[in-house]
Amino acid sequence: MATTTAYRTCPLCEATCGLALTVEDGRVTAIRGDSEHVFSRGFICPKGAALADLHADPDRLRTPLVRQDGVLVPATWDEALAAVARGLAPILATHGRDAVALYLGNPNVHTLAGQLYIKALLQTLRTKNLYTASTLDQMPKHVACGLMFGDPDAIPVPDLDHTDLLVILGANPLASNGSLCTAPDFPGRLKDLRARGGRLVVVDPRRTRTAEVADLHLPIRPGGDPWLLLALAEHLVSHDLVDLGPLAPHVAGLETLRDAVRRFPAERVADRTGLSATAIRALAVELAAAPTAAVYGRLGTHSARFGTVNAWLVDVLNALTGNLDQPGGACFPLPFFAPHRPDRAPGGGGFKTGRHASRVGGHPEVRRELPTAALPDEILTPGPGQVRALITVAGNPALSAPGSDRFDAALAALDFMVAVDPYVNETTRHADVILPPPSALERAHCDLAFAGLSVRNVVSYSPPTLPLPAGAMDECDILLALTTICAGRPAGSPTTRTEDFIIATLVTGEVRDAASPLHGRDVKELVAALAPRRGPERLLDWLLRAGSYGDHFGARPGGLTFDELAAAPHGIDLGPLQPRLPGRLETPSGKVELAPAALIAELDRLEAEAAAEVVDPGALVLIGRRHLRSNNSWLHNVERLATGKARCALQVHPTDAARLGLTGGGAAHVTSVAGALTVAVHVTDAVRQGVVSLPHGWGHGQPGARLGTAARFAGVNVNRLVDPAVLDPLSGNAVQNGVPVTVAPAPPGA
Ligand SMILES: Nc1nc2c(c(=O)[nH]1)N[C@H]1C(S)=C(S)[C@@H](COP(=O)(O)OP(=O)(O)OC[C@H]3O[C@@H](n4cnc5c(=O)[nH]c(N)nc54)[C@H](O)[C@@H]3O)O[C@H]1N2
Ligand SMILES: Nc1nc2c(c(=O)[nH]1)N[C@H]1C(S)=C(S)[C@@H](COP(=O)(O)OP(=O)(O)OC[C@H]3O[C@@H](n4cnc5c(=O)[nH]c(N)nc54)[C@H](O)[C@@H]3O)O[C@H]1N2
Ligand code: SF4
Ligand SMILES: [Mo]
Numbered sequence: 001m002a003t004t005t006a007y008r009t010c011p012l013c014e015a016t017c018g019l020a021l022t023v024e025d026g027r028v029t030a031i032r033g034d035s036e037h038v039f040s041r042g043f044i045c046p047k048g049a050a051l052a053d054l055h056a057d058p059d060r061l062r063t064p065l066v067r068q069d070g071v072l073v074p075a076t077w078d079e080a081l082a083a084v085a086r087g088l089a090p091i092l093a094t095h096g097r098d099a100v101a102l103y104l105g106n107p108n109v110h111t112l113a114g115q116l117y118i119k120a121l122l123q124t125l126r127t128k129n130l131y132t133a134s135t136l137d138q139m140p141k142h143v144a145c146g147l148m149f150g151d152p153d154a155i156p157v158p159d160l161d162h163t164d165l166l167v168i169l170g171a172n173p174l175a176s177n178g179s180l181c182t183a184p185d186f187p188g189r190l191k192d193l194r195a196r197g198g199r200l201v202v203v204d205p206r207r208t209r210t211a212e213v214a215d216l217h218l219p220i221r222p223g224g225d226p227w228l229l230l231a232l233a234e235h236l237v238s239h240d241l242v243d244l245g246p247l248a249p250h251v252a253g254l255e256t257l258r259d260a261v262r263r264f265p266a267e268r269v270a271d272r273t274g275l276s277a278t279a280i281r282a283l284a285v286e287l288a289a290a291p292t293a294a295v296y297g298r299l300g301t302h303s304a305r306f307g308t309v310n311a312w313l314v315d316v317l318n319a320l321t322g323n324l325d326q327p328g329g330a331c332f333p334l335p336f337f338a339p340h341r342p343d344r345a346p347g348g349g350g351f352k353t354g355r356h357a358s359r360v361g362g363h364p365e366v367r368r369e370l371p372t373a374a375l376p377d378e379i380l381t382p383g384p385g386q387v388r389a390l391i392t393v394a395g396n397p398a399l400s401a402p403g404s405d406r407f408d409a410a411l412a413a414l415d416f417m418v419a420v421d422p423y424v425n426e427t428t429r430h431a432d433v434i435l436p437p438p439s440a441l442e443r444a445h446c447d448l449a450f451a452g453l454s455v456r457n458v459v460s461y462s463p464p465t466l467p468l469p470a471g472a473m474d475e476c477d478i479l480l481a482l483t484t485i486c487a488g489r490p491a492g493s494p495t496t497r498t499e500d501f502i503i504a505t506l507v508t509g510e511v512r513d514a515a516s517p518l519h520g521r522d523v524k525e526l527v528a529a530l531a532p533r534r535g536p537e538r539l540l541d542w543l544l545r546a547g548s549y550g551d552h553f554g555a556r557p558g559g560l561t562f563d564e565l566a567a568a569p570h571g572i573d574l575g576p577l578q579p580r581l582p583g584r585l586e587t588p589s590g591k592v593e594l595a596p597a598a599l600i601a602e603l604d605r606l607e608a609e610a611a612a613e614v615v616d617p618g619a620l621v622l623i624g625r626r627h628l629r630s631n632n633s634w635l636h637n638v639e640r641l642a643t644g645k646a647r648c649a650l651q652v653h654p655t656d657a658a659r660l661g662l663t664g665g666g667a668a669h670v671t672s673v674a675g676a677l678t679v680a681v682h683v684t685d686a687v688r689q690g691v692v693s694l695p696h697g698w699g700h701g702q703p704g705a706r707l708g709t710a711a712r713f714a715g716v717n718v719n720r721l722v723d724p725a726v727l728d729p730l731s732g733n734a735v736q737n738g739v740p741v742t743v744a745p746a747p748p749g750a
Pocket of ligand 1: 067111625
């Protein structure tokens with residue numbers, strides 16, 4: 001029996017752990033953490049070990065499906081792609097490009113296909129109706145960073161391994177393994193922080209696993225973060241504790257900011273935050289006094305009302321305490337694919353939104369995207385520009401987007417839908433064609449998105465562990481095939497032209513840039529140097545060689561190339577986070593904008609909404625939560641991850657449970673303006689009084705879905721309760737935390 005060890009990066013979450021896989025006679029028989037991996041050093045969570053189960057899952061599609069007489073039946077790739085062309089062509093021809101919408105789900109940031117080939121699909125389809133999981137997630141951070149730094153992708157990451165004080169708001173990395181902060185073994189890194197004398201503060205309405213290991217847990221009221229962050233800034237400003245450090249010459253707007261925050265002293269915001277003024281002031285003092293500190297806000301602060309305000313104020317605090325862009329503070333990573341511009345002068349065109357707006361709701365585009373929560377309006381509202389067809393790639397918005405009942409009805413109302421997805425799930429059951437990618441073990445992998453969000457600069461490449469089986473199509477090729485169809489060429493046309501065009505465009509752009517180390521080089525020569533490879537490997541070779549650490553095609557001997565990366569199965573460490581300002585700034589002023597007008601204006605809205613708020617004394621506030629063994633909606637079909645104590649339960653504080661007559665193990669009826677559901681109750685003092693918590697990604701077992709295991713652990717879909725009309729206006733982000741609900745015992749038998 002031939003036994004070998006293969007290495008690859010886990011694609012399941014943002015931690016990007018290196019895995020060691022035992023391969024026996026073409027089967028993966030064991031998966032453990034790769035102890036030699038330069039970044040993860042052997043860490044693994046239960047999900048990583050389940051990659052082999054996902055691979056073996058009998059419900060995972062191995063062949064395309066095409067709807068015939070109402071039923072999805074197996075088809076060849078030729079048949080399936082022809083069906084896509086037949087479905088899309090008349091809609092494009094009759095109703096125009098905007099009639100076809102695209103929804104891109106979360107796993108796109110975890111695949112080479114999503115990272116390298118989506119752009120061509122977008123540019124070819126040219127629809128205004130682009131929707132992604134970003135507006136269910138981190139869009140507020142992009143907007144805040146766009147306004148402050150000029151580039152929505154310039155996201156500061158806490159320098160986890162060097163900071164003396166980490167303040168986490170609305171994140172639970174002990175369950176999520178970290179987000180917008182790529183750090184394999186987050187638990188170990190937090191232990192190290194405390195072992196070196198550092199402090200961890202967690203601000204969260206729930207006593208999470210992360211809060212349990214913290215030095216201080218501040219159980220904030222849901223929605224209290226803007227008030228807390230403003231009061232922290234106010235204390236720094238009013239007590240002469242502002243110290244911009246080396247960043248001082250590169251900061252604009254300090255006076256405007258000072259004036260804006262003065263009206264939010266701790267005493268005034270205490271009620272809104274549910275925290276004492278003393279505790280708030282003490283945190284401000286601690287932040288100012290710490291040798292280094294990093295404030296880090298995540299999903300609980302982004303998927304909330306005033307998400308963009310939260311995202312902004314987090315980095316305002318980093319700046320005011322001299323921790324922005326400083327080791328131990330919040331830093332901008334330098335990913336391997338970043339163009340090499342070490343001497344770049346600060347400044348650029350800045351960040352704009354609203355170049356077009358959604359047809360029905362008038363929501364401004366943000367990064368060319370429209371709010372996912374508003375997609376059903378575009379499908380269900382008749383008139384010119386109505387969305388009639390949908391392409392989904394790696395998304396399950398029927399479960400993940402707010403207002404699920406209406407979202408589901410909208411999917412059912414489409415004239416045509418194609419899904420690139422390995423499962424027939426709650427969303428793809430509505431598709432006319434499903435194009436399944438191969439399993440994660442059968443494809444190459446390299447993280448681009450997370451290289452730009454990582455607490456160390458690192459790069460890893462994974463070749464396919466198992467060969468592509470006969471009858472399968474790599475996801476990169478699936479996306480290229482879709483692009484070709486959207487370009488109006490016959491289904492099944494060769495995709496080489498599209499591929500060659502992508503690489504030629506990249507090379508030409510760089511060679512023409514006067515600031516590039518490749519300026520003036522011969523395009524043909526560079527393309528020829530890349531030519532032996534094709535597909536994602538060729539693109540990676542380009543990004544590596546032209547990038548900040550690259551060999552610049554011979555101009556910098558010893559620099560990175562794909563050959564070198566491929567020869568490093570445990571990854572290549574590119575060093576700790578370093579200051580990158582002012583060169584990273586793309587604002588028109590060339591400065592960090594501390595007080596963008598759009599954000600300052602939000603403070604008036606914050607006050608106005610608070611003043612107008614009518615608080616129903618009986619109402620509770622619903623927040624979400626994540627479990628280590630889930631991954632949004634799509635790992636519940638893996639038996640070993642789904643079993644155990646039922647997870648989809650409503651957490652209720654004992655005092656609330658007693659008041660409402662709820663008992664642990666009993667059922668509750670939960671109602672909001674958007675919908676209602678019945679769910680099991682778990683009484684626990686981990687949630688604040690007045691707060692209930694329910695995880696997302698459940699609600700399986702729907703007719704037509706083919707998820708045998710998930711159907712046995714169906715749970716309920718929390719997004720039926722989330723109101724799609726409540727958005728963060730600057731980013732279009734859904735507000736999936738802080739939802740007012742009423743809770744009552746469910747009638748017997750429910
Ligand atoms: N109430 C509430 N709702 C939430 C959240 C919350 O906290 N509370 N969280 C939100 C967040 S942060 C996010 S990111 C969204 C996620 O929203 P989505 O991205 O829409 O949902 P996922 O559950 O991640 O669905 C992933 C889909 O991709 C498929 N898939 C998996 N791997 C691959 C692959 O390699 N290729 C392809 N083509 N498909 C693949 C899966 O089968 C599944 O259909 O949910 C959001 N929804
Ligand atoms: N195991 C697992 N890991 C995952 C995922 C998963 O589903 N399961 N999903 C992945 C994805 S797509 C993402 S985006 C990341 C997200 O990763 P994280 O950002 O860490 O998100 P959560 O674990 O949902 O933690 C959000 C926290 O915000 C708190 N919260 C809710 N409302 C408020 C509020 O108003 N204020 C404050 N301060 N806190 C609040 C919640 O109680 C919760 O503890 O996780 C990723 N990793
Ligand atoms: S922490 Fe994330 S990357 Fe690491 S093994 Fe678990 S799911 Fe995979
Ligand atoms: Mo997410």
